[in-house]
Amino acid sequence: MASSAKSTSFTAVRKSVQMGDEAARLVTLVFAGGILLITLLVVAVLWDHSSLALYKFGFHFFTSQNWDPNSDEFGALPFVYGTLMTSFLALLIAVPLGVGAAIFLAELAPPKISSILTFLVELLAAVPSVIYGLLAIFTLVPFMRDTVEPALQSTLGFLPFFQGQIFGVGYLTAGVILAIMTFPFIISISREALLAVPREQREAALALGATQWESTFDIVLPNARLGIIGSIFLGLARALGETMAVTMVIGNDPSIKASLFAPGYTIAAVIANEFAEASGNLHLSALVALSFVLFLLTMVINGAARLMIMATSRKGA
Amino acid sequence: MQPKVSSMSSPSFPTKMHIEPHSSGAANTPTSKEAKMRAANLNFFYGSFQALYDIDLEIQANRITALIGPSGCGKSTFLRTLNRINETIRGTRYTGEVLLDGVDVKSQDVTALRRRVGMVFQKSNPFPKTIFDNIAYGPKVNGMTSKQDLEVTVEKSLRRAALWEEVKDKLQKPASALSGGQQQRLCIARAMAVDPEVLLLDEPCSALDPIATLKIEELLFSIKDQTTIVIVTHNMQQAARVADNTGFFMLGKLVEFDRTEMIFRNPSKKETEDYVTGRFG
Amino acid sequence: MTLRTRWRYLVNNVMLALTGFCTLLTISILFFILGYLVWNGFTSLDLAFFTELPKSPGEAGGGMANAILGSFMMVGLATVIGVPIGFLGGVYLAEYDGGWLPPVVRYTADLLNGIPSIVLGIVAWNLLVVPMKTFSAWAGSVALSLILIPIVVRSTEQFLRAVPNSLREGALALGANKATATLTVVVPAARRGILTGIILGVARIAGETAPLLFTSLNNQFWATSPNQPTASLPVMIFTHAISPYDDWHRQAWAAGLVLLAFVLIANMTARFVVSRNAS
Numbered sequence A: 001m002a003s004s005a006k007s008t009s010f011t012a013v014r015k016s017v018q019m020g021d022e023a024a025r026l027v028t029l030v031f032a033g034g035i036l037l038i039t040l041l042v043v044a045v046l047w048d049h050s051s052l053a054l055y056k057f058g059f060h061f062f063t064s065q066n067w068d069p070n071s072d073e074f075g076a077l078p079f080v081y082g083t084l085m086t087s088f089l090a091l092l093i094a095v096p097l098g099v100g101a102a103i104f105l106a107e108l109a110p111p112k113i114s115s116i117l118t119f120l121v122e123l124l125a126a127v128p129s130v131i132y133g134l135l136a137i138f139t140l141v142p143f144m145r146d147t148v149e150p151a152l153q154s155t156l157g158f159l160p161f162f163q164g165q166i167f168g169v170g171y172l173t174a175g176v177i178l179a180i181m182t183f184p185f186i187i188s189i190s191r192e193a194l195l196a197v198p199r200e201q202r203e204a205a206l207a208l209g210a211t212q213w214e215s216t217f218d219i220v221l222p223n224a225r226l227g228i229i230g231s232i233f234l235g236l237a238r239a240l241g242e243t244m245a246v247t248m249v250i251g252n253d254p255s256i257k258a259s260l261f262a263p264g265y266t267i268a269a270v271i272a273n274e275f276a277e278a279s280g281n282l283h284l285s286a287l288v289a290l291s292f293v294l295f296l297l298t299m300v301i302n303g304a305a306r307l308m309i310m311a312t313s314r315k316g317a
Numbered sequence B: 001m002q003p004k005v006s007s008m009s010s011p012s013f014p015t016k017m018h019i020e021p022h023s024s025g026a027a028n029t030p031t032s033k034e035a036k037m038r039a040a041n042l043n044f045f046y047g048s049f050q051a052l053y054d055i056d057l058e059i060q061a062n063r064i065t066a067l068i069g070p071s072g073c074g075k076s077t078f079l080r081t082l083n084r085i086n087e088t089i090r091g092t093r094y095t096g097e098v099l100l101d102g103v104d105v106k107s108q109d110v111t112a113l114r115r116r117v118g119m120v121f122q123k124s125n126p127f128p129k130t131i132f133d134n135i136a137y138g139p140k141v142n143g144m145t146s147k148q149d150l151e152v153t154v155e156k157s158l159r160r161a162a163l164w165e166e167v168k169d170k171l172q173k174p175a176s177a178l179s180g181g182q183q184q185r186l187c188i189a190r191a192m193a194v195d196p197e198v199l200l201l202d203e204p205c206s207a208l209d210p211i212a213t214l215k216i217e218e219l220l221f222s223i224k225d226q227t228t229i230v231i232v233t234h235n236m237q238q239a240a241r242v243a244d245n246t247g248f249f250m251l252g253k254l255v256e257f258d259r260t261e262m263i264f265r266n267p268s269k270k271e272t273e274d275y276v277t278g279r280f281g
Numbered sequence C: 001m002t003l004r005t006r007w008r009y010l011v012n013n014v015m016l017a018l019t020g021f022c023t024l025l026t027i028s029i030l031f032f033i034l035g036y037l038v039w040n041g042f043t044s045l046d047l048a049f050f051t052e053l054p055k056s057p058g059e060a061g062g063g064m065a066n067a068i069l070g071s072f073m074m075v076g077l078a079t080v081i082g083v084p085i086g087f088l089g090g091v092y093l094a095e096y097d098g099g100w101l102p103p104v105v106r107y108t109a110d111l112l113n114g115i116p117s118i119v120l121g122i123v124a125w126n127l128l129v130v131p132m133k134t135f136s137a138w139a140g141s142v143a144l145s146l147i148l149i150p151i152v153v154r155s156t157e158q159f160l161r162a163v164p165n166s167l168r169e170g171a172l173a174l175g176a177n178k179a180t181a182t183l184t185v186v187v188p189a190a191r192r193g194i195l196t197g198i199i200l201g202v203a204r205i206a207g208e209t210a211p212l213l214f215t216s217l218n219n220q221f222w223a224t225s226p227n228q229p230t231a232s233l234p235v236m237i238f239t240h241a242i243s244p245y246d247d248w249h250r251q252a253w254a255a256g257l258v259l260l261a262f263v264l265i266a267n268m269t270a271r272f273v274v275s276r277n278a279s
Helices: A002-057 A077-108 A111-126 A129-156 A171-195 A199-207 A212-223 A225-241 A244-249 A267-277 A281-316 B075-082 B110-116 B131-141 B147-160 B180-192 B210-223 B236-242 B260-265 B270-276 C003-044 C047-051 C065-095 C101-114 C117-132 C137-161 C165-173 C178-189 C191-206 C233-241 C246-278
Strands: B035-046 B049-060 B064-068 B092-100 B117-120 B198-202 B228-232 B245-250 B253-259
Touching: A002 A281, A002 C065, A002 C101, A002 C117, A002 C137, A002 C178, A077 A111, A077 A171, A077 A212, A077 A225, A077 A267, A077 A281, A077 C003, A111 A171, A111 C003, A111 C191, A111 C246, A129 A171, A129 A244, A129 C003, A129 C233, A129 C246, A171 A225, A171 A244, A171 A281, A171 C003, A199 A212, A199 B117, A199 B180, A212 A225, A212 B131, A212 C003, A225 A281, A225 C101, A225 C117, A244 A267, A244 C233, A267 A281, A267 C117, A281 C101, A281 C117, B035 B075, B035 B228, B049 B075, B049 B092, B049 B228, B049 B253, B064 B075, B064 B236, B075 B092, B075 B198, B075 B228, B075 B245, B110 B117, B110 C003, B117 B180, B131 B147, B131 B180, B147 B180, B147 B210, B180 B198, B180 B210, B210 B228, B210 B236, B228 B236, B236 B260, B245 B260, B245 B270, B253 B260, B253 B270, B260 B270, C003 C246, C047 C065, C047 C246, C065 C101, C065 C137, C065 C178, C065 C191, C065 C233, C101 C137, C117 C137, C137 C191, C165 C178, C178 C191, C191 C246, C233 C246
Parallel strands: B064 B228, B064 B245, B117 B198, B198 B228
Antiparallel strands: B035 B049, B035 B092, B245 B253
């Protein structure tokens, strides 16, 4: 009897332990599933609130340049244009510098120097956006206004991009600050992609008599190509959604101008400026519709970037 | 001249081994004047860890030299000092001399040195390029630009690596499409494409099946009239089959270096005997 | 040396110099930011900054005591909301991998991480500001926690995965069930890494501004409860920096210095913890 009772209690304990195990799995499952739910929630909220404006203006919403809350007229084009233009300018500056720096840190620099510099790049990535904006207002804007833009105008002024009045704030300044903010991303992810290239690839090239640069450029870079493109996409997604620093230097003018010196506007900036004080449901809905566009843009670009980065890191492993 | 007995046909060892004797008496000893490369008093360090101790070794021209020993004995490290590829690993340094044709490799331009001293690695490492571009890479960085010259070189190298017939119709296919054994022969062909005077092979067959291994060994025989070969192997039968001279490394020291038949039939050191008869490692 | 070899080495060295210059340029930006901010921030920082409320626009003096407290409160609340969700989600991804759900969640977490923070602000606004009919610290905290969750998920997963399988098997071989093994062996083994991820995430949300603009809004006075509009340092920096008043600019510099100091110290602490863990 005693032994049977003991074995029963042992089974009971085993059973409760198993149930505990199952409960633990379920609890973590719920929270992991919560992440899916949050993402679905984001889509639902954006969809729900943007429908009013999208229904009223239809496709015209994306082609109209007229943004006038007072007369309930909302056209998204100046913001879409400003967002794409500033991000394009940012990549134009950040890609060569960022990939160059990544090559230096991963391949060419002495290891000790490289690890210190990499740490500093990571710190740079941690600086909050609003602080970039604060500094830009008081340093970059006057510098662009008084030095860079006049110089560009006097040398390349025959091009339409470099004509017109100089304000200091505008597309170009926003592009520069975005470039500064995207470097750290491009650098650190490109660097990881380069480091994931197997050592044997470098050695094979060197053993054929290639110089360090030849081995890097001919062999390592093609190996890491996808990861580097992924890092650029990630930088692009970041630039598209970047809000504070851009809001502080773009000039906040909802119109499309050829000149890069002209003040403009971006999607994120107009949401930041107008959302809290939106004048009515239609205005709110138009702002949410803009954010929906921004969401879709960054999702597509991020999704592609993640796939590319996953592909390279798997190959390296 | 003794009658030639193919060492390929009787790979068993150690007692029944037949080694092809060298034609001239002077070349029979590893310390002849035909030394293509020579290491003298070589001490090698990874940071504070000493991996090689006082290595003195001569690599004879147009002979196959095998380096054997238990893992971690320093044989690969030694091989990798011969073309200075160890320099790419941080914290490495060495004292002593490595000579190529009597000239210290340290005093030579490193890219020129590596063109003269080619290398094949343990794991086949084709570049993510086409078969053609893999072979053409070495000649290209070394200044060959004409498309015609490159085509000739690629075909010649692939023929020497006995790979031409298998790949001639898919030169523009990615090298990754080849089988493991083919990839390794491609890497040998790639190394041969710059006409190296010395070819270093670091356990080139360790990931290959016996048939692929046999093909590579045949390949080594066929190129040794043009190239001096140094092969690191953990496979003693392979050393016995292919090598003219064999060096036995243990714990960073060169225990014994002699003609291969001597190492396997009549080693002078107890450690060598224990190792080649399988009593060690 | 042949002319060609000379040329190849020249290219090699020019590229070394060029890429090195790229790196130096990027790094010099960090030093410029630090230098400029420390210079302007220190001369603007005084005791009043930490103890007093902001003065009316244009009036000199005052401080940002309410914003400092507001930031601490909202970051703290966001941590309390976001860390458990992120941590448990990360445990699921690392320890209960298999099937279709984990890869989907993983990818979604990465996507969530890439959503512009201002968009997450709109979601929090919809969830809390609309039904409560007021801007509040709660809404701000939820917005910040939406940013924090994916960061914690991915870093928790990553560090749990780094725990060698032999440890798990060792615990299971002793008769522990999976939950016990995870809780008593695997998580403790990864705790420094997980903590590092959390600190980095917290440092990130402490500097976030955009999602607070229309969730917690701002407040010139003390918020007496989390149901009220609440001031925060990042929003204060924004409003003060774009204002026309010199004394507000001074305050913005001081706030910028305090915020950056917090973020960088948190980052360095986190990386110090990790590097100790790695060695």
